[in-house]
Amino acid sequence: MKLTTLLSAALLPAATLAQSVTVSTGAGSAIQTFYSLEQGELSSVPLADWDLAFEINAFNSSILVNTAKGLKAYETTAAFDEWDLVTVPDVENWTEIQNSEVYWSAGALTHGNDLEDPLGLSVGWGTYNPVTHTIIGTRIYAIEDADGGFRKLRINSLASGTYSFTYAAIDGTDQQEATLLKSAFVGKNFGYYSFATNGTVDPEPMAADWDLLFTKYISMVPTAYPVTGVLQNKEVTAMQVDGVPISEAMWNSAELDTAINVIGSDWKSFNMTTFQYEYVQDRTYFVQDRASNIWKLVFTGYGGSANGDITFNQELVSSVSVEEEAYGQLAVYPNPSVNGQVNMVIGSELRNGRLTILDQAGRLVHAQVVNGAGSLNNVPVDLAGVKAGLYMARLEADGRVFTARIVVE
Structure with a gap:
C-alpha cells in the first residue's frame, strides 16, 4: 500500500504516485548529475572538469x-613561508587528507578543523582574524x-569575498597566482576552479534548485x-x-538527518560469486x-x-500543500497510558479522519477511523496488548496533520 494514509493520498495530485527513475553517472561514473526531486535532472557535467571547489556562503x-x-591531497610539513623549499614529493612525511563525506563544509583543506569541536580561529588552511575579518593562509x-x-x-587569503591562492608544479615551475570571487557564484554552494584551464568553471546549479547529487x-x-x-544538498x-x-x-518514525551521505552508496553491494x-x-x-x-526513495x-x-x-508522501500542525497540538491523556487505554484530545473543528500509531521503527501497531461531530475532543484509543515503549500518534483529518508521542507502560 502507499505510505500515506487514504486521506492524505486523496489530497496529493496523481503525479505523486510512485514512479521509476533512472539517473546516469555515465560509464566509469565520469558524470556528476544534479537532481531535483520535483523537477528531475537539472544538469549533468563531467566530473573531471574541476580540481578545487571553494565554499561560497557568506x-x-x-x-x-x-x-x-583521482587527485590526492596532502598537507606538507613545510611552514607557509617555506614555499620555495617544497620541491620534491615527500608523501612518507606528508599527511594525506580527504573531503568529509558527511559535511559539505569540511573539505580536504579544512583538515585539522573538527566542525563539532573547532580549533579556535583555525579553518584548516588558514586562521581567521576577528579584527580584519579575513583568513590568512598558514599551510602548504x-x-x-x-x-x-x-x-x-x-591558499593565501580570503578577504572581502575573494579567495587568493598560489599553485605551481612541485619543482616551482609554471607558478600561477589565482583568485576566485564569491560574488561570481552567488546562490551556489561552491565556486569551482580548474588547473587545466587556470580558470573558474561553473558546473553546479543554483543551490535552491537541486536536492541530490x-x-x-x-x-x-x-x-x-x-x-x-547519492549525496544530499545543503538543507x-x-x-x-x-x-x-x-x-x-x-x-515520521525517526528524525531526519543532516548528514549528506544518508543515502550514500551502501544501498547496493557486489556479489563476488x-x-x-x-x-x-x-x-x-x-x-x-x-x-x-x-519523498520516499x-x-x-x-x-x-x-x-x-x-x-x-x-x-511524494507528504506535501506542504497538506497543512502540518506544530508538534503538541494533539494532546494525549493519560500519558503514560493506563492499562493500555489513552484518550486523544484536540480542540480544532475537525470531522472525519484517520488515526495511526507507529512504533519507533515505523511499524504500524494501531489504526482507526475517527468520526467527529465538529470537534474531535475526546477520542478513546485501545492499546491493550501493545508492548511497553514509545510510540508516535498521527491524526490526519480535513487536510491537516497532528502528531504526539505516547508512552505505553
Whole structure:
C-alpha cells in the first residue's frame, strides 16, 4: 500500500504516485548529475572538469579537492613561508587528507578543523582574524594527479569575498597566482576552479534548485575508496529505514538527518560469486527537500561502471500543500497510558479522519477511523496488548496533520 494514509493520498495530485527513475553517472561514473526531486535532472557535467571547489556562503570557507577524479591531497610539513623549499614529493612525511563525506563544509583543506569541536580561529588552511575579518593562509599542500604528477598549493587569503591562492608544479615551475570571487557564484554552494584551464568553471546549479547529487566520491570503507552514490544538498535532510517492509515504512518514525551521505552508496553491494549487484530488500529512504516536501526513495538497480545508471522508485508522501500542525497540538491523556487505554484530545473543528500509531521503527501497531461531530475532543484509543515503549500518534483529518508521542507502560 502507499505510505500515506487514504486521506492524505486523496489530497496529493496523481503525479505523486510512485514512479521509476533512472539517473546516469555515465560509464566509469565520469558524470556528476544534479537532481531535483520535483523537477528531475537539472544538469549533468563531467566530473573531471574541476580540481578545487571553494565554499561560497557568506561566512564559510571550506575548500574541496576533487579526489573523485583521482587527485590526492596532502598537507606538507613545510611552514607557509617555506614555499620555495617544497620541491620534491615527500608523501612518507606528508599527511594525506580527504573531503568529509558527511559535511559539505569540511573539505580536504579544512583538515585539522573538527566542525563539532573547532580549533579556535583555525579553518584548516588558514586562521581567521576577528579584527580584519579575513583568513590568512598558514599551510602548504601538495596535490597529486592521477598520473602521479605533483603540484604544490597554498591558499593565501580570503578577504572581502575573494579567495587568493598560489599553485605551481612541485619543482616551482609554471607558478600561477589565482583568485576566485564569491560574488561570481552567488546562490551556489561552491565556486569551482580548474588547473587545466587556470580558470573558474561553473558546473553546479543554483543551490535552491537541486536536492541530490549522483556522483562518484571518496568514502571511508574503512579506508579511502571511490564509490558511486547519492549525496544530499545543503538543507536537504534524509533518513534510512531498515528492517521494515517497504510498503509499511513511515517517514515520521525517526528524525531526519543532516548528514549528506544518508543515502550514500551502501544501498547496493557486489556479489563476488554471481558478479551481480544486490540491493537491500527492506531499505527505504525518505528525503525532505528545501520546500519541506517528503519523498520516499527505494533503490532498485545500478548499471556499474558500464553505464553508471542508478534506478530507483520515487514517491511524494507528504506535501506542504497538506497543512502540518506544530508538534503538541494533539494532546494525549493519560500519558503514560493506563492499562493500555489513552484518550486523544484536540480542540480544532475537525470531522472525519484517520488515526495511526507507529512504533519507533515505523511499524504500524494501531489504526482507526475517527468520526467527529465538529470537534474531535475526546477520542478513546485501545492499546491493550501493545508492548511497553514509545510510540508516535498521527491524526490526519480535513487536510491537516497532528502528531504526539505516547508512552505505553
